[in-house]
Amino acid sequence: MKIFQEKSVSSLYSKGRFFLLVMIFLASSMAAYADRQSSLEGQAAAAEDKQTSLESGDSSPLPSPEEEMSLGRQGRGLAVPLEKKVTAIEVKGNSFISTRVILSKIKTRAQADYSTNIISDDIKRLNELGYFSDIKIDTEDFEGGLKVIIILTEKSLxxxxxxxxxxxxxxxxxxxxxxxxxxxxxxxxxxxxxxxxxxxxxxxxxxxxxxxxxxxxxxxxxxxxxxxxxxxxxPGKRIRIKRIDIRGNKNFKTKRLLKLIKSKRAGIFSSGFFKEDLFKDDIERLKSFYRKEGFIDVKIDYEAGSHAKRGLMFFIIRVDEGRKYVVGEIFIKGNTVFSVEQIKKELKLTAPGKVFSQESMQEDASAIQSLYFNRGYIFTHADGSTYLNPENKKVDVTYAVDEGMLGYLDKIKIRGNIKTKDKVVRRELRMYPGERFDGEKLKRSKERLQNLGFFEEVSYDIEPSSSDEPDKRDLVVEVKESKTGEFSFGGGYSSVDKLIGFIEVAQKNFDWRNFPYFTGAGQDLRLRAELGSIAKNFELSFTEPWMFDYPVAFGFDGYRRERDRETDIGFGYNEKRSGGDLRLGREFGEYLRIDAMYRFEEVTISQVSDEATADLKKEIGNNIISSMQLGLSRDTRDSVLNPAKGYVLGGTLELAGGPFGGDKQFFKATTTDSKYFALMRSSTLEFRLRAGVVNAYGDSSAVPIYERFYAGGAYTIRGYHERRVGPVDAVSKDPIGGEAMLIGNIEYLYPLMDMLKIALFYDLGNVWPKVDDFASGGYMAGIGLGVRLKTPIGPVRLDYGFPFNKEPGEPAKGKGRFHFSLSRGF
Structure with a gap:
């Protein structure tokens, strides 16, 4: 049994009390009371000895703060048998923070087994609350088990x-x-x-x-x-920059170097305020630029002058460029797992004839380590060394590889999750204890956690394990939680919905069991109401991604959607939909997913134009739609919200009527495919293809107008009026949709800043009256540019499209059109 004092334990060992306490602890239960008294006396004497030791100048090493946390805060003076149960929990020292709040944040529970790992995590959770300057956890025997005593020191108010x-x-x-x-x-x-x-x-x-x-x-x-x-x-005295001169530069123009300097002289577009730290960063930025261009020996200094009365400063930056170095030969040594050719394929920056820089060599050394890491060699270390070849004056680079052994995962530790349950994080991880480390699995695990939308940051680290096996290491997953609950309201205008106001309550990390906080289980709950000049929508949505802790998603939606007749956006009638759906889905493997959905809704059509044909007028009235939909998709995107690479392949089959009842019978098949490419300067190129067919069967002679396909506008083919690409009523010229659809989009996105991107796009496609017309051609196209803006109420899209063709029912080709909407994309 180990006795840990609040400070040093060395004096206790020197006095021999450690062995005395061990003998006492092993005595029979009849001497338990004497054992506890001796233990307490031993602790007091040890503290006394420690004081004497400090006063006499004893240099015995003090435990580090980490040792204080791991030793002192998990029960000072008491070693706890693992099989003992917690019979009570007591909180001391809290004045402002209630005991109820404290107990709700820890995982230690009465009548549960005592666990030092859980105690350690409890200390972490309490510390992350930010309310306490010191946290200690002690234990004592109580009613045949252990009482856990949480001793807190609150921060001052x-x-x-x-x-x-x-x-x-x-x-x-x-x-x-x-x-x-x-x-x-x-x-x-x-x-x-x-x-x-x-x-x-x-x-x-x-x-x-x-x-x-x-x-x-x-x-x-x-x-x-x-x-x-x-x-x-x-504040002191205010200082502005009057002039910055650069001298000594031969290989690069002054104008190019000045662009690297963020400190600007006072002028129309700059205040010119002098910031010492920023100016020093500018000097380092210039040095880094030269070194990356092969000028390893560059020296840069500056002189400063000032006009004290006017508060102005003048700078002269002096550059001694030195010679330019290029890479000669590249050598690899110490490698057995990978061949020299395999390793050289990973070297992107140091290649014969390329400009040499220390930064490039270090990055390629890291690339070699990543190559090994992905195979499970987590202990690999690669170092680059250089040799200046006197014959050709080039830099030969040698990478020395210390491969080390394969690494295996011992434990997984989750840190930083205050609201989110551990299991929500763990179920997204693609590595499990006992497995060989795999860099690709770790990368995919990080992507999945980021795609949840619960965390601002996700990172991982590898720590030494408590295992005696040298190849075992612990994986630490560190997350920084973001705000997942929203109460928002606002209003706006879009080319699809015209004027609209909304109010929404949403929690994407919902937990219906966690009263009264209702967060932490990864469920999604949304309530939204929209009221506009032509639309009124009310929606309730709930999704449980892991039903009963199995990888099966369950969800439902309830809604009421009303849209008034508005021919400008392609609605030649009033439409009202009331209903809901039930959803089930499951992932198979890493990227494949199968979904099923049952839909039941009542659809009411009214206010059809008096001039419309009989085909359109027969849609008037109420109808019940009852259908089953099956979906299959494969999604390899690196990010759901901002994909830069990967693809999405998906298709759905929907059967309405027949065995499912309802008033309408039809069969619908759709496919949506997207491919993303990462280009230079964080820009992306996206290709999208959508196709669909729908057919009536049984007692239904035609597909309902509200189940047909429509194109034109913000989400399909830009440059045209909403829903105006495709069949129209012969008399009223209102869109009536078609039974076949094919749409392709190409979009290039270039980021100007984190929250703003510009877009260039080309759209092509059409909607045909019948499936047999699919191959008849008649494609319509549009081209244009737009912006993508992140806002607190969601992504904003503003596009301006130019049509290549005239709209059906119109005498001539129209002009370009703006398309404005609150949505990420298609």
């Missing part, structure tokens, strides 16, 4: 934040307080305080006060036992 200094000529106090995330009544977090000080300094720098000084002082108010925080802000 902020009573008041005071700003002082000569900042009033630059900032308003309320603006400064808005930049501070620490608020009165919250806990004083030292990490957040440091971030707030940096935020205040950044504000000063943006205003040109590069030499601003900001400090903090905290003082305890004994009357309230709360902290008074004082922030001192001294």
């Amino acid at each position: 902020l009573e008041k934040i005071i700003l002082k200094g000569r900042f009033s000529r630059v900032f308003r106090e309320e603006n400064l307080k808005e930049a501070i995330k620490l608020k009165e009544g919250q806990y004083l977090d030292q990490v957040q305080l440091k971030e707030d000080i940096n935020a205040l300094k950044d504000l000063c720098i943006k205003k040109g006060y590069a030499q601003a000084e900001i400090s903090s002082q905290s003082e305890m108010n004994p009357a309230t036992n709360k902290i008074i925080l004082t922030l001192s802000i001294e």
Whole structure:
């Protein structure tokens, strides 16, 4: 049995009390009380010895903070047999945070087996709450088991934040307080305080006060036992850049080098404020540029002058380029698993004749390690070394590979998930304990976690394992949770729905069992209402991706959708749909998925034009649609929201009527295929193809107008009116849809910034009255450009398309059209 003291355990070992306690612990149950008394006395004496040791200058090593966490906080002075049960849990030291909240955050439970791993995770969860400066967990015998005692030290509460200094000529106090995330009544977090000080300094720098000084002082108010925080802000003198000159550059024009410098002189489009850190980064940026171009020996320095009265600075950047180096021969040594040819295929940057740079050599060394890592050699290390060949003055590069042994996964640890249950993360992982490490599986696991939409960041690390086997390692999956719940409302205009307002409540990490928080199980719940000038929609949707913890998705939708007659967007009638569906789906393998859906809805058609033909007028009335749909898809995209590579192949078969009842009988088949290519500068090229056919059968003489295919507009062929590509009524010229559809789209996206992309597109396709007309041709095309913008209420698409053909029923080709919508794409 090990006894861990709060500080050093070395003195306890030196006094021999460790072995005494072991003997006492092994005594019979009749001496249990004496054993506990001796243990407590031993701990007190050890603490006394430790104090004596410190006073006498004993240099015995103190445990690290990590050892304090792993040793001291999992039961000081008590070794716990694994088979013991937890009989009680007690919380001490909490004044502001309720015991109920604390107990809801830990996984240790009464009547469950005691587990040091769970205790360690509990400490992590409590620490991530940010409420406590110290967390200790102790244990004691209680009613035949163990009482777990959680001892907390709460952070101090902020009573008041005071700003002082000569900042009033630059900032308003309320603006400064808005930049501070620490608020009165919250806990004083030292990490957040440091971030707030940096935020205040950044504000000063943006205003040109590069030499601003900001400090903090905290003082305890004994009357309230709360902290008074004082922030001192001294902006100093404002400085602008008047001129930047570059001298000594021979191989690159000054204009090109100045583009690399983010510090700009004062002018019409730049304030020119001097920021010392930014200017130093500019110098390093220039050095990095030269080194990547093969000028390994480059030296760059600068001189600064100033006009004190006017607050201006002048800079001269001096460049000593040195000689340019290129790669000569490449040698590989130490490799047995892969051939030299296989390894050289991974070297993208260091190849004979290419410009040599240290950065390129390091990146290719990492590429070699990745090659081995993907095969399970997690201990592989590759180093690049250079030799300047005196004959040809080229740099020969040698990569020395230390392959190491194969690595195997011991345990998987999940960190950073406060709301999300561990099992939600684990079920997306493609590696399991006991398996050989596989880089491709780790990469796919990361993609799947990111596609959930629950996490801002996903990363993994490999840590030493507690196993005695040298080839075993633990996998640590680190996640940073994002906000998954939304309450949103707003309004807008689109070319499809005209004026519209909406309100939505959504939680994509829903858990109906977790009262009152309702988060953490990975379910999706949405309630949405839309009211517009021509449309009224109400929807409820729920999806459980793992029904009963099996990889079978279950979901349902309930809805009521109304759309008024609006010929401008291709509706020559009023349409009302009320109903719902039930969904089941399952993945097979890594990318294949099969889905089934039963749909039941009532459709009402009214307000058909008096001038319409009899074929269109016969759609008036109420009809029940009852159908079963089967879908098969293969999705290899790297990202669901922003794919850069991969493809989606999907097809559906739907049967309405017949064995499923209802008023209409038809059979519909559709396919949707997309392929994505990653190009230079993070741009992407996407090809899409959609095709479909629908046929009536049985007692139905024609396919209902609301189940036919339509094209034209924002989501199909841009440059044309909504739903205006395809058959129209012979008299009213209203679109009536067709039984066959084929649409192709090519779209190139180029990012201008994280939230904004420009798009170039070409659309081609048509809708035909009958399936037999599929091969008759008559394709219609459009071309144009647009923008993609990320907003808090969802992605915004704005396109301008030019038509190549005239619309059916129109005498001449129309002009270009704008298409505006709130959606990512097709």
